Amino acid sequence: MRLTEARVAIRPRNPWEAVDLGVLLARQHRRLLMTSWAIVTLPIFALLTVLLWDYPSAAVLLFWWLKPAYERLPLLILSQALFGAAPSLKEALKAWPRALKPQLLASLTWRRFSLSRSFNLPVQQLEGLDGLLRAQRIALLGQRNLRVVRCLTSMGSTLEMCFWIGLMLLFYALIPQQVELDWSWRSLLEIESGWNWLEHLTNAFYALVLIVWEPIYVSCGFALYLNRRTTLEGWDIELAFRRLRQRLVGSAYALLLGVSLVFSFSPSTAMADDTVDESNYSCPLPPLDLPQTEEQLAAPGTARLLSQPLNSEASQSAIKAVLDSPPFKNPKAVSGWRLSDQKRDAKTAKNGDTSQWLTRLVLILLNIGKTLSSVFEALLWTAIALAVAWVTWRYRGWFGTFVSRDTRKPQVRRDAPRQLFGLQVDIESLPDDVASAAEKLWPEAPREALSLLYRALLNRLLTDYQLPLKNADTEGQVLERVAALNQPPLHDFSRELTRHWQNLAYGHQLPASEVQNDLCEGWRRLFTRGAAT
Template identity: 45%
Template sequence: MHLNQVQVLLRPRNSWEAMDLGILLARRHAGLLMATWAAITLPFFVLLTLLFWQQPTLPALIIWWLKPAFERLPLHILSKALFANTPRFTDSIKAWPTLLKLQLLASLTWRRLSLRRSFTLPIQQFEGLAGAARQQRVLTLTHKYKQVPTWLTILGIHIEMALWLGMVVLLYLLIPAQLQADWSWSSLLTVSHSEWLWFEHLSNLLYVLVLIVWEPVYVACGFTLYLNRRIELEAWDIELAFQGLAQRLKNSPLLIVFALLCLFPYSDTALAQSAETEVISSASEELDTNGPRLLKQLLNSEQAQQSIKQILDAPPFKTYKITKSWHFNDPSSTEYTSPNWLNQLLKQLSFTIQSLLWLLLLVISVIMLWHYRQWLRAFAQQRQPRQQYNPAPKQRVLGLEVSSDSLPDDLVASAHTLWSDNPRAALSLLYRGLLNHLLEVQALPLSTAHTEDEVLAMSQNLPKPLQCYSQQLTVHWKNLAWGQQTLNHAEFVQLCTDWQQLQSQEAKP
């Protein structure tokens, strides 16, 4: 790392200024950053869309989830660009797979939802730390910036949403007014899902396009925040100033010797090698301000130090304030120790309370599960195949038993037997046979509330012979059932033969 090659002015900035620098950085390399981002996300998005055409939410969700993986590339480019080593487009794309190797799983799982993602990504990518070391490093670096990266992410979410909605509204505005007239929110909500697949995919595409613009800026802001923190901690600006100084003094050896002389007292190796060691050491002893010196004067150093100390201890240099607060009993301190029995009691008590709280939690969760069991069951059943939803076939229509079990095997023969004694029952049997046929073979959605004419109206789309037959039978049935008008034997026989013909016709194909 050569700090003199850094393309920005290294100085400590406040956090918002640092993010401003990030935006500037992203703007300077906008072309490369956006092009590389588009090159890795767009093909992936197209592939996802084709794969999940029927589930339009999935592509957007997956792209969103994989953001940390994509963000590594802009960060890589920015870090190179900072040291005037901006990579070319192809090189950047080639570098991406190697960047993915580092702690990808962690980034995509338990660190995915971290709001400080932009700030911790450089720590992970440049320093490659893991485990406790990483934890320590993150703590050190984030010590000053507890809130800023979080706010950056929250701001980012809002910017993404605003841009995305803006694009959707822009598209809406481009629709000619004539077409637009029929649009209303309710109709948008009620139209069947499949007709709007293209619309959902279009909005996904808009989201991916928004990411191309926003994500490089987001990564750059996180990067400059990180940079700023390191400038502060490692005093890069001072180092750079020294380097500049050294550069300037390179050609004047005398001054170097002077500088060395100045630095010698602090260097052990220099003491060992120099010829003038003793002189310097005595000088350094004289420079030691803590020992008693200048003893022969009226005001010796000891007195002077005392009075200095007094002045420094008094206001305005030092102000004493007495504050009282509660503290946990420090076990190492011996000022006061509570009696043993009290300790035991407190321990027992705390253990009991803790157990009770855990028990309460358990009971509440069991109660919640029990209370919402129906809901959970319904939720679980959604994943099961659809066949289970088909209701059992209706047993009764118009108050008649129409299930297959309730009908005799040979319907016509039974009807003939009944005819001589009870014509009503005979015709009823035929009508039940027809209803059973409509219900089970033709699968008409008949219910108990349907009247004869409604059943007839529902059978409009059935094959012509069946339709004619149901019409005839319904007329006879209604006349007999509600008008007490008996049909003659010939008509009954005709109905029976028609039914047999229908059955045989359906059995053939």
């Protein structure tokens, strides 16, 4: 890779601008990129279609899943085209299997769903990094611009879907109406068979969409990668220096020559040239130490020591083993608050004894804190247990509906209207023995007595027979509902009572005296005995 041969102006760009650059790059090499993509992917698609003819969805899913494998080809072309001549179609196709091999499994499995796929691909394919190195590299590169990379991938998938649906719609729009009618009839008649080709056709639209979009996507990711490296490694500065060197290299030689000539022709006296006569000084410098010190002469690594029967390496390892064994080292796990050694060392070095008690105090405080924390933990757990217990008790009825062994259903409390037609019909307003109360009332106030009976009847209809009586129901409608119950005695009694009640209420006709007996007897027969049995 030679920066000077780059076909693009290398300078740090805004990430979106870099994406734009990627689009331009793809446009420049569109023919090569798309042709190569089509040559690679369409046979694969055809193969998948044939293999999975009965499972069109599986075919397109598999085709989609293999996308990272095809993506290496456009990157290969782009990387060569950017720094030098673009490869020919044949060269690119030949080089693709080699580019395919490294880390293919990873790309197709756990890296398949990475949103920064296009950005990371150059790291593994062009830099050839793997494992920890790759992870570090990606972490470094991905410190910035990662958001844009993810955006690119998600927008890319959206675009793919849009194009795909658009193509399908176009196809649908081009079907003549007769044919379409025919199809819909056929699809109506034969439900499952014979429609795979249509689904494979729509799958093919996806493959076509990918031919257009996927090189652009790879190119954008590559441009983002280049941009990031430009920023990180200062490619633009390097290029500027190189240009500077190119521009100045001729004049620099001349300048160098001139300067050296100037300096060579002007003699000067150098202090070092004077020989120092040591004897002139009263206190001569001590002789310099020997270059070979004793340490160097008898180091453990010297050949003299290594050639002995018990050599230094063996003894060193023996000593180390002895030192690591129990009398010298007793490794024991102790947990607690401590100051780190470095800090303590620094402190002790600075303040000496005065900091010792301070350190101890801090440690004691920290350990108290630890004890307190366990106390609080216990308290918190207790609080949670209490809260659960309280909630259980509070909503015991609600829980009971799920786990209760009590199969007896709670009494259904229907919200019976307390007042109907302006009459008090709730059970509290009625006496226990309605018939006797009516009989007692009859001589003085026959109207109240009849009203009481009618109210009691409505109450019975509401509670015992669960009739859905409403405020808007007239007496006639109540009677109709009673008739629908199909209980002749009840219906007869209700009709009789209603008739007398209407006569009294709307016709202002007092009932005859024998009516009292009939009605009260009727009531007793219907309700009092029914309740007793």
